[in-house]
Amino acid sequence: MHKPSLIDFHAGITAIDTEYVRPGLDASHLVVQGERAAFVDTGTTHSVPLLLAALKEKNLAPEQVDYVFLTHVHLDHAGGAGALMAALPRATAVLHPRGARHMADPSRLVAGSKAVYGDAAFDALYGEIVPIPAERIRTVEDGEKLALADRELEFLHTEGHARHHYCIVDPAAEAIFTGDCFGISYRELDTADGPFIFPTTTPVQFDPEAAHATLHRLLSYAPRHAFLTHFSHVSAPAALAPQLHRDLDAYVDIARRCRAADDPEESIRLALREWTFARLDAHGFDPDPVLRDEILHMDLALNAQGLAYWLAHAADGAPA
Numbered sequence: 356m357h358k359p360s361l362i363d364f365h366a367g368i369t370a371i372d373t374e375y376v377r378p379g380l381d382a383s384h385l386v387v388q389g390e391r392a393a394f395v396d397t398g399t400t401h402s403v404p405l406l407l408a409a410l411k412e413k414n415l416a417p418e419q420v421d422y423v424f425l426t427h428v429h430l431d432h433a434g435g436a437g438a439l440m441a442a443l444p445r446a447t448a449v450l451h452p453r454g455a456r457h458m459a460d461p462s463r464l465v466a467g468s469k470a471v472y473g474d475a476a477f478d479a480l481y482g483e484i485v486p487i488p489a490e491r492i493r494t495v496e497d498g499e500k501l502a503l504a505d506r507e508l509e510f511l512h513t514e515g516h517a518r519h520h521y522c523i524v525d526p527a528a529e530a531i532f533t534g535d536c537f538g539i540s541y542r543e544l545d546t547a548d549g550p551f552i553f554p555t556t557t558p559v560q561f562d563p564e565a566a567h568a569t570l571h572r573l574l575s576y577a578p579r580h581a582f583l584t585h586f587s588h589v590s591a592p593a594a595l596a597p598q599l600h601r602d603l604d605a606y607v608d609i610a611r612r613c614r615a616a617d618d619p620e621e622s623i624r625l626a627l628r629e630w631t632f633a634r635l636d637a638h639g640f641d642p643d644p645v646l647r648d649e650i651l652h653m654d655l656a657l658n659a660q661g662l663a664y665w666l667a668h669a670a671d672g673a674p675a
């Protein structure tokens with residue numbers, strides 16, 4: 356096992372690269388308060404040795420981890436949780452009430468993911484999904500608070516990306532752990548203009564109205580920092596939120612425009628790519644389309660898939 360790639364932030368927060376798909380795509384965050392620790396999201400089963408190595412680098416024993424917080428049960432966030440919990444004797448897994456049963460019995464999650472990715476890709480991406488014993492899972496209601504040592508964390512049920520999603524407000528760090536509710540911001544796309552950010556609309560519970568509302572709710576806490584699963588820290592979230600709102604509106608417009616196409620999903624994907632590349636031009640990022648596709652092809656495909664699903668299923672998905 357090679358060394359984990361870690362980035363240390365303020366207030367005892369460390370980003371661990373889970374190495375899902377490629378470096379810099381998917382982060383787990385370790386939060387340390389006094390003698391106690393918690394993970395926020397876990398990457399996949401393949402990531403677990405990296406997370407355990409990160410604990411060791413921080414001179415923490417597995418017994419010192421009190422919580423494994425899972426923002427939602429998409430497998431790039433929670434796929435490794437069962438295998439990680441098996442190595443953390445005192446930890447409790449904390450989930451949204453709608454996500455809990457899927458971690459105790461991951462069979463439906465696995466089937467859903469295989470439908471998105473295909474069987475062969477699933478195994479390479481995620482490996483075996485280990486269930487979490489039901490008695491080691493606790494759920495949190497909207498607005499509920501939990502303490503890590505003497506550090507109070509508040510849980511917000513936040514829909515838009517998925518109905519089983521929560522975000523964690525961490526006043527001690529003036530931060531929110533946003534999972535997939537504050538978009539994606541790869542450090543590879545940073546320029547002199549700052550971070551590049553865009554929403555994630557992956558299947559099958561994208562809800563644009565809820566996504567807008569969630570952004571407003573997160574900003575009502577006036578966070579100075581957001582920690583995203585893809586990929587880690589952005590500062591001044593209030594300055595980035597308007598772009599996320601504009602993108603959400605643009606994505607919905609694109610989806611509606613593609614509704615009558617022969618292959619709506621592919622038409623959406625191409626239009627999203629064009630929209631995103633134009634934004635990258637304005638952002639001053641390298642114009643090389645090969646490089647851009649390398650970084651973004653997976654998200655463009657997943658976002659198109661989620662928008663096509665929304666268009667075909669959502670009550671408000673009818674064309675304007």
Ligand SMILES: [Zn+2]
Pocket residue numbers: 427429516517535557
């Ligand atoms: Zn997700």
